[in-house]
Amino acid sequence: MGGTNGSGNRRTVEKQYRELMEYCQVHLDQIEETLPEPRESFQEGLAARGISRREFVKWTSFITGVLMLPPMFRPMVARAAENFNRLPVIWLNFAECTGCSEAFLRSSYPNVDDILLDTISLEYHETLMAASGKQAEENFKKAMTDFEGQYILVFEGAIPEGMDGKYLRIGSEGKTSKEIGTEAASKAAAVICIGSCSSFGNVQAAKPNPTDAKGIRESLGIRTINIAGCPPNPVNFVGTVLHFLMFGALPPTDSLGRPLFAYGKRIHDYCERRSHYDAGEYVEEWGDAGAKRGWCLYKMGCKGPYTYANCGKVRYNDGTSWPIMGGHGCMGCYEPGFWDTMAPLEKPISDQAIGVEGVESKVNTVFATLAGLTVAGVAAHAAASAIKRHGPEEETKKKAEKK
Amino acid sequence: MAQKVIIDPITRIEGHLRIEVELEGNTVKDAWSTITLWRGIETILKGRDPRDAGLMTQRFCGVCTYSHYEAAILAVEDAFGVKPPTNARIVRNLINASLYITDHIMHFYHLHGLDWVDVVSALGADPRKAEDMARAYCNNPYNASASHYKAVQERLKKFVESGRLGPFANGYWGSPSYKLPAEANLVIVSHYLDALAVSKVGGQMMAIFGGKNPHPQTLVAGGITSVMDTMDAYRIGEYLYRLRDLKNFIDTAYIPDVLLAATYYKDEGLAGIGGGVKNYLSYGGINLDDDYTTTFFPGGVIKDRDLANVGKLDETKITEDVTHSWYQDTEPLQPYDGKTDPDYTDYDENGHVKGDGKYSWCKAPRYDGLPYEVGPLARFIVGYAKGDQKIKDLVDATLKAAGLPVTVLFSTLGRTAARALETKLIADNTEAWINELVANIKSGDTRTWTRCDVPDESEGRGMKEAPRGSLGHWVRIKDKVIENYQAVVPSTWNCSPRDKTGVRGPYEESLIGTRLANVDQPLEIIRTIHSFDPCMACAVHIIDPRSNEIKKYKVL
Numbered sequence: 001m002g003g004t005n006g007s008g009n010r011r012t013v014e015k016q017y018r019e020l021m022e023y024c025q026v027h028l029d030q031i032e033e034t035l036p037e038p039r040e041s042f043q044e045g046l047a048a049r050g051i052s053r054r055e056f057v058k059w060t061s062f063i064t065g066v067l068m069l070p071p072m073f074r075p076m077v078a079r080a081a082e083n084f085n086r087l088p089v090i091w092l093n094f095a096e097c098t099g100c101s102e103a104f105l106r107s108s109y110p111n112v113d114d115i116l117l118d119t120i121s122l123e124y125h126e127t128l129m130a131a132s133g134k135q136a137e138e139n140f141k142k143a144m145t146d147f148e149g150q151y152i153l154v155f156e157g158a159i160p161e162g163m164d165g166k167y168l169r170i171g172s173e174g175k176t177s178k179e180i181g182t183e184a185a186s187k188a189a190a191v192i193c194i195g196s197c198s199s200f201g202n203v204q205a206a207k208p209n210p211t212d213a214k215g216i217r218e219s220l221g222i223r224t225i226n227i228a229g230c231p232p233n234p235v236n237f238v239g240t241v242l243h244f245l246m247f248g249a250l251p252p253t254d255s256l257g258r259p260l261f262a263y264g265k266r267i268h269d270y271c272e273r274r275s276h277y278d279a280g281e282y283v284e285e286w287g288d289a290g291a292k293r294g295w296c297l298y299k300m301g302c303k304g305p306y307t308y309a310n311c312g313k314v315r316y317n318d319g320t321s322w323p324i325m326g327g328h329g330c331m332g333c334y335e336p337g338f339w340d341t342m343a344p345l346e347k348p349i350s351d352q353a354i355g356v357e358g359v360e361s362k363v364n365t366v367f368a369t370l371a372g373l374t375v376a377g378v379a380a381h382a383a384a385s386a387i388k389r390h391g392p393e394e395e396t397k398k399k400a401e402k403k
Numbered sequence: 404m405a406q407k408v409i410i411d412p413i414t415r416i417e418g419h420l421r422i423e424v425e426l427e428g429n430t431v432k433d434a435w436s437t438i439t440l441w442r443g444i445e446t447i448l449k450g451r452d453p454r455d456a457g458l459m460t461q462r463f464c465g466v467c468t469y470s471h472y473e474a475a476i477l478a479v480e481d482a483f484g485v486k487p488p489t490n491a492r493i494v495r496n497l498i499n500a501s502l503y504i505t506d507h508i509m510h511f512y513h514l515h516g517l518d519w520v521d522v523v524s525a526l527g528a529d530p531r532k533a534e535d536m537a538r539a540y541c542n543n544p545y546n547a548s549a550s551h552y553k554a555v556q557e558r559l560k561k562f563v564e565s566g567r568l569g570p571f572a573n574g575y576w577g578s579p580s581y582k583l584p585a586e587a588n589l590v591i592v593s594h595y596l597d598a599l600a601v602s603k604v605g606g607q608m609m610a611i612f613g614g615k616n617p618h619p620q621t622l623v624a625g626g627i628t629s630v631m632d633t634m635d636a637y638r639i640g641e642y643l644y645r646l647r648d649l650k651n652f653i654d655t656a657y658i659p660d661v662l663l664a665a666t667y668y669k670d671e672g673l674a675g676i677g678g679g680v681k682n683y684l685s686y687g688g689i690n691l692d693d694d695y696t697t698t699f700f701p702g703g704v705i706k707d708r709d710l711a712n713v714g715k716l717d718e719t720k721i722t723e724d725v726t727h728s729w730y731q732d733t734e735p736l737q738p739y740d741g742k743t744d745p746d747y748t749d750y751d752e753n754g755h756v757k758g759d760g761k762y763s764w765c766k767a768p769r770y771d772g773l774p775y776e777v778g779p780l781a782r783f784i785v786g787y788a789k790g791d792q793k794i795k796d797l798v799d800a801t802l803k804a805a806g807l808p809v810t811v812l813f814s815t816l817g818r819t820a821a822r823a824l825e826t827k828l829i830a831d832n833t834e835a836w837i838n839e840l841v842a843n844i845k846s847g848d849t850r851t852w853t854r855c856d857v858p859d860e861s862e863g864r865g866m867k868e869a870p871r872g873s874l875g876h877w878v879r880i881k882d883k884v885i886e887n888y889q890a891v892v893p894s895t896w897n898c899s900p901r902d903k904t905g906v907r908g909p910y911e912e913s914l915i916g917t918r919l920a921n922v923d924q925p926l927e928i929i930r931t932i933h934s935f936d937p938c939m940a941c942a943v944h945i946i947d948p949r950s951n952e953i954k955k956y957k958v959l
Contacts, residue, residue: 099465130574287852326614
């Protein structure tokens with residue numbers, strides 16, 4: 001947070017934020033007119049589940065922070081949350097492991113997400129819905145018709161394109177995932193890819209990609225918001241939907257479709273072990289003295305320096321832990337192709353470049369290599385961010401980020 | 404006249420499953436179980452560092468997560484010739500316990516519950532009577548008061564009145580196959596909602612030592628990485644108190660709810676509906692000592708429900724068969740030499756599976772040539788027959804309280820009840836493992852990792868019991884990378900299609916004779932299928948045949 005800009009600049013930023021607030025208010029007015037009526041009042045829902053006003057305020061502050069918005073937006077977040085359960089959602093599971101759904105079901109911070117998610121207007125979700133077979137297929141068609149142009153379409157899983165897509169067929173007519181996805185996407189208000197499978201193909205697309213699996217964006221050629229991660233932090237999903245409700249547009253993203261609020265900085269930037277990296281204090285083997293003291297995991301293959309994600313900031317399972325806290329290091333699961341580009345997972349990338357199995361680089365060599373890679377990574381990210389989409393909020397946000 | 408019915412997608416499971424049945428009148432005469440997705444992860448594992456196998460195979464499944472992680476690490480450790488130190492073994496058991504507990508609770512309420520419980524009927528319940536009913540099954544039932552039940556009812560009412568039932572839309576509400584009175588429906592539905600919050604606590608338990616949930620990230624070949632959490636009294640306490648919360652839920656909601664349901668569905672249990680193949684298998688699992696000589700779940704083989712004769716597991720009798728699977732035929736019993744290239748033969752011209760030919764991405768594992776059921780019921784039957792005291796005591800006490808004979812277990816209801824009892828068994832014993840960890844650290848042992856390196860050439864296997872049943876991973880290493888990798892997964896056993904002799908797999912067999920109240924509503928079918936807790940993403944894997952030696956085995 002360098003304060004290099006003058007106060008004039010700050011005033012401009014504040015003005016832009018005020019304009020953005022107004023835009024947001026108008027949009028929320030509109031949304032409240034057009035979306036289906038809520039099943040239950042959000043305030044009643046909070047009360048019924050024992051969430052105090054204070055806890056709710058705390059939650060809105062947290063989410064405002066996650067979205068990288070200034071505190072003045074807190075009331076907007078609160079208002080958007082009240083409309084959360086009115087947004088129809090169709091959730092499709094393709095080539096995946098359902099870990100993202102599991103993550104989604106276990107989200108909360110502190111307990112408000114839980115309410116949003118258990119009251120979410122989930123029109124179709126195979127893992128949760130009561131109906132099977134014919135009745136499930138009817139629900140799918142009905143949701144697409146009733147909420148045409150209004151629903152959020154969530155993809156969990158990749159599309160296997162090999163063998164004319166027949167590595168995955170769903171429903172009595174045996175449609176391929178590509179056919180189903182194409183139809184559902186054509187009528188959606190917005191498309192969110194949850195997890196690295198739908199974002200980038202992930203594990204089934206790792207070399208040699210036997211089923212020619214692809215992420216949704218690549219397979220269907222449509223614009224998607226990619227909540228990458230294996231699985232991603234559900235907080236980022238909630239943040240994205242709230243952003244949609246507040247601004248009527250999906251949040252600004254990098255060139256890979258990942259929302260900047262969550263994927264704008266590297267694991268390394270947030271890392272709680274960063275001071276040990278700076279001090280050159282490394283875990284040299286699992287369970288050693290450094291491991292007991294919580295030293296840097298770079299030499300154990302941590303890919304934090306190359307991974308854009310807010311894991312260290314929001315952690316997982318209500319802030320219980322995250323892989324680096326668990327002493328393992330990051331495997332880069334928020335990045336495309338990580339199974340190939342970050343492997344072997346327990347080796348630093350610098351070793352991979354050297355190409356000699358078992359050769360541990362000297363600390364200063366690591367530093368040199370790492371510095372080079374990091375700079376390259378940052379430059380690529382900056383360039384990518386510059387190409388991204390428009391929208392009034394984006395300009396403002398870019399400015400805010402520079403600050 | 405026979406009528407063929409397709410049920411696709413089977414929902415409330417992990418993954419993509421199609422069931423086709425042939426009905427005569429309202430009764431299932433024949434059934435075919437088809438997995439409709441293939442991902443090919445074993446192929447992808449080839450040429451990779453064996454130490455990456457754990458994290459990668461964990462992505463077989465986001466529901467079983469830790470199961471594959473640990474199986475892969477066990478296989479790789481076996482190949483490396485190492486075992487983890489005591490602390491690591493115990494911490495792994497603690498992570499495993501959090502998985503079992505959370506997974507089973509979530510299965511009963513969120514995946515399986517709506518097969519037993521009519522949500523809409525709960526609207527008509529008398530909250531006060533519901534409270535009385537809950538108290539009849541438990542002295543201090545979970546979140547049970549007339550006012551709470553009333554609030555739940557109000558919430559549901561808004562759902563129904565809005566006309567937008569979300570996940571409850573178009574369910575089989577009102578079907579005569581729902582047997583519970585309105586009050587019982589209300590009690591269990593209210594726990595359906597409570598269980599959403601409870602399963603989050605289970606996720607936190609896993610994250611304490613696992614780094615996150617699902618897909619923890621703290622196991623490595625030779626040990627664990629969550630050293631600071633393991634050595635931290637506060638973290639151990641965080642785990643312990645969450646465990647007690649879950650244990651409370653199990654004792655005051657899960658178990659009483661299953662007993663309550665059993666009261667009204669016992670006739671179906673006694674009639675053996677959903678019984679299946681009559682053969683049960685358990686590899687044995689959860690290592691209780693550092694040499695892996697004692698396991699919490701005993702291993703064994705029971706054929707034709709003969710509880711008097713428990714066979715000892717002989718891994719060389721595990722074979723595969725692809726006669727009805729979408730892979731090229733080789734000599735079915737000689738898979739070592741065979742290729743396993745996909746051979747997709749599509750559906751027939753009417754959109755049905757070709758039941759006489761190939762019809763699933765799942766293979767047919769067989770033990771000594773026969774299909775076997777795996778899972779909590781199999782573990783309990785094997786344990787009961789072997790006279791395992793903790794299993795026998797729990798089963799006998801439960802049956803006595805319910806006034807039911809042991810044969811009631813051989814049914815859909817029995818499968819569901821065994822899973823609930825197993826959850827209690829794990830939760831009741833986990834605290835002892837925490838104490839074991841504390842005592843070991845107190846003794847001065849702070850080791851969490853055994854030094855090891857990748858051998859040039861080796862092979863190993865990891866066999867264990869996952870929540871859904873017997874799980875094995877096999878790895879073969881050459882030039883320090885994976886040359887071959889295979890997994891035989893619980894749902895592969897259960898979901899298996901027919902084999903070359905035409906013998907059906909457990910899902911298929913369990914459906915025969917099931918009577919549908921309404922042929923347009925496959926409620927009775929999905930109830931039985933769900934009782935196995937299907938996990939399709941796991942199941943579609945190239946199955947290793949016999950065992951401890953891995954020969955040439957090309958996987959595509």
